[in-house]
Amino acid sequence: MFEIQPMNAETYRQQTRRSTLVIALIFLALAMVLSTMAVALFGTPGGDNLRFNIGGVFAAVLVMAALMRKVFWTQAWMAPAVYSWQLKRSLMSVTNVMHHVTAAVEAGDPSAMKLLRFYHLGLSQMHQLDGNSSDHGQLRREMEQHEARMQALGINPDQNRLDPAWLEAVKQART
Known part of the structure; x- marks a missing residue:
């Protein structure tokens, strides 16, 4: 995880x-x-x-x-590079099923909503670490809208962990 x-x-x-x-x-x-x-x-x-x-x-x-x-x-001197590699890999695992995630989020699936929140938080951090602010405004708006929707449904928006079970749940829901 x-x-x-x-x-x-x-x-x-x-x-x-x-x-x-x-x-x-x-x-x-x-x-x-x-x-x-x-x-x-x-x-x-x-x-x-x-x-x-x-x-x-x-x-x-x-x-x-x-x-x-x-x-x-x-x-220890490689820790930041290893962390960014793991972060990018985690984000890519979500990106690979993003079509399933967006459909499940629209349907109100809590696992998909947590997964999308993790994706937003991870992508935001990657933009920050890489110094890439070009898409940050659009991402910030999407993050705020999704966070508000999660709070309205009573789902904790602090999703800093990628649970592989969320990926599997989203894949299974659409097959």
């Missing part, structure tokens, strides 16, 4: 820029070392070693993927 956490947007952007730079530098170093090693081991002096250079870069991609999942993912 994913939960929206309060986060300072400026600190978030600073930390994600730093983690991105660290990852990029590690990848560049790995690609250079592995390409050099591949050419030294398998290449021919003065020959065409492009395929070994490309092989070294490909090996660096594989090593970086493993490092990301096994080592870096759990590091």
Whole structure:
């Protein structure tokens, strides 16, 4: 179950820029070392070693993927990037069934209403963290209308957690 956490947007952007730079530098170093090693081991002096250079870069991609999942993912310096990845993934899981969600919200389904509220809150936070204010006015109006409807129906508008059961309930209601 994913939960929206309060986060300072400026600190978030600073930390994600730093983690991105660290990852990029590690990848560049790995690609250079592995390409050099591949050419030294398998290449021919003065020959065409492009395929070994490309092989070294490909090996660096594989090593970086493993490092990301096994080592870096759990590091404190990666926490903001991991959080935003999880938030975006959670939002995408709602977006994928949004046609079901909107129909169920119109029908007054409480699970769908909670799901849409989580989506609004998560999307608002993502806009804030990314510094994207272009669609924020429209989103704010939709959020306020939906929140008022939830309160009128006696549903708590504080929906900071994505309950996977809500997704399943919305999918099942429309099948």
